[in-house]
Amino acid sequence: MSETPGTLLGLSNVVTRLRARVSPGPDPDADPALYQRLRTHATRAIEGRESFIHDAVILGKRVRLFSNSHHLADFWRENFWSEQEWRAATGQPVSREPALVVYAAINVASEPEASYVSVARQEVFLFNTSYYGDLRATAMEALGRLIGKAGFVLHAAAVEIHGRGLALVYPKEVIHPTPTWGLMEVQGSSFVADGWVALEPSGRLHALEKSLYVRTSVVSSYPEYAARILFSKFENVPDLPAGQAEARAEQAEALDLAARRSDSRQALRGLPPERSRLQLLRLIASSDSRAMVPAETLFGRKRILRMTTAAAAFALRAGGDEPVHPAAVEPFPCPGYEVAVGSVPGHPRELAKLIAAT
Template sequence: MAIAEKKDLYTFPPAPDATSPEWPGTPIGAKNTITRTKGRTLVHDKTVDAKPGLFKRLLANAFEHIATAKETTYSHDVVIHGLRVRAITNSEHLIGYWKDNWYGVDEWQRITGQKPAATPDVLVVALGRVPSESEAAYYSRQNDTVIFFNTSYYGQLKSWVLGAVGRKLAVEYGIHSIHGAVVTKDGKGILYIAPTGTGKSTSTYGVMEFPGTRFHSDDWVYVRYAYRTKDGKILSPARILDGGEEVAKGYQTYAWLEDHRSSDATVIGRGLDDREVTASARELDVDHPEAHAYTSEKVFYLRSNLVENFPQAAFDMIRSRLENAPDVTPEFMTENKATIDAVAAKLTGMKRPPFDTMDEKTLRDMVGRFFAFENTRAMLDITTVFPKERVFTNPMEPARIHAVMLIKRNFDEDVVIERLSIDKFMARLLVGRTPAGTKEIVYNSYRAVDDKSERAWIDTIEAKGVAQMWSEYQKAKDKPETLNEEMEMFRMLFKSAAAYDLNTVLQKDKAVTSKMEAVHSTMRVIVKALDNTKDTFRYGIGEYRKLLD
């Protein structure tokens, strides 16, 4: 008997037994895998290093299972922003997505010309059917290792690995790992940062309808903050040597340079082409930093409900491996008839296989299955949606960020877009309130840190008033170092680009007749903001049309 979900609007086939972390779903696409866990594991421990002996025990249990279980174990190395990452798993689903998602070692070297390390910088071990362990996820910063037991949900695995890579890059190189998406228009990059369900992917794909745009990333980016020198070089600092001794490293370099503008210290960093560059501190224009974003994924792991607003994505999704695509009920098809009809009509109107010959019922069921469950995932090769020349296909090609959009969806507020001061920008990121009412620091619940301790500390300054949060943060002497690392880099982002608050609520406008119209108008608002040069820029639901006229 199928498992009913969400008022019987959709169902999943039942598990074959009590311990299977994954099993086949009703066919759709190249393959459809149902995972027992469809979100974060019940146990998710990022404080392994604070518990003596725990990491050793976890790793020993993992490798004992590999040695004794009579099952296939896979191992595959990939490169994520220059770091070599090895995955070891007994999940066919996870290894398939892993290989699709990232650049393999040979691919990376061929595309970028860079040779990665001979041994892994980060290790991830993900094993199912381990009887001695519960469903859980663990992270050790000291060992740069992620360990998952008894879960096959790729979303958490991917995000924790990106977080682990991000911590290493931040501490050692000052590179910022951001849960966000980027698109460029006329060479100017727009970085979207948002909680799930507020329109990050929709905004990225939506702006691509304008001329002069290029698609960069959908979910995660690595940002390098860089300075120009008087002789035209550009340098992203990684280390600073003063008198032969290291005085700052990674994310600590930015504040050091601001405090020692006339120093003759040697700054060692990377150029935008990732070649080593050195300069003296006094040569750098520290008042005008730049933010340059790099994509992390080869093929994007994203929600298949993208087809609601961008039906053309279905052409690649139908060839993709899918994760947790449900079966839909007649009630769902009835409730969502208008959307399903619109998407189906768009697909058949394009007169391209496989939808041009698909019978109506099969097509409509397929469309419904793509968006019935909000966390159904697919792998999307973006070059099948947009021409290659409109896509960043080299992971080491930078996109300079000119505008940052903190997206929210709050129908209780009438403000549509507003340029933010640093106080508002940093407070938004510290609080990180989601549409569900929960809080995610910098809208990223997958950071490789003890976010519970960070949140407890943030609550103490939030209690003094949101308007005072940034000033209180700056005065505090006891802030967690991992939070200091994160916010220091967001401070650099604010210095490097114009920051905006974007509220995706144009459906409140009674003159807007459909969701698609609301999306299109929101995209026009974003493009107008990208071209804005004024510090004061604020439009509400009653005035935004003046911006578009």
């Protein structure tokens, strides 16, 4: 099975068989027979069964998902703005025709685990994976190919501090937790995006996502956000192995105390400490665990922006000796810097302080 219910946490917890991206397949635009096969198998998997159709509005474009995975459809709906939300926020109409159609089909025995992108037909096919990170990244990459010279879709983040837009470009290596969390502690900071952004040639940055798809282990570094994350929808949060709760009781108590001190909304008030401590340990037990959390829930509505102009761009690197040095960060037109994450000791917020001061 591609997905199974996990032990409940928050609103939901789904365990997926795959927890990394599947291999990209050949270009269906170069092989008409391949395209017909993919389209046939995708539509057969969705038609006549429990299936889901949901339109997201990303960068003002309608992106339509067809899927027979409840988990993928659910996270997709939480991740992006709907047409109604987009129109209410921007006043802008959305074309009735989708700019991109995504088929995400699970339990298709006739197809390998793979992804395919047809630029000519503006379609994406994803087979036999319920890992939401794959659907999200594949759709974002395809959208980037479709907008062409109008801009770029980047795996990056953006924060504005006192009107100064800062862009963070992520490498393929894991940078966790991202500096965004520390930057949002800086006075005068506003959140734009953390995950995927759109960049205009002018340097204007646009948020693409309504909610953050975050590693739940972020609460080990920033337990003050735990109360805002614990009541979310989750992916791949495991049970604790026997004896782990007792062995890590001191850590669990420290996390719980920090979480409750910062719980201004009193969300944890009705949760007994022994239960919240167990849940916090589950959140930090696996690097594969994810949560889908609205940005407004994490940072507050008044601190959310949909766009900013990058005054500086920072390319994060896992290695390196010099913490920060000037360097061109393509495709940004603003001043750029390379940041060697591994050379910045201490709490992850020290990296954020370095970036904010540059």
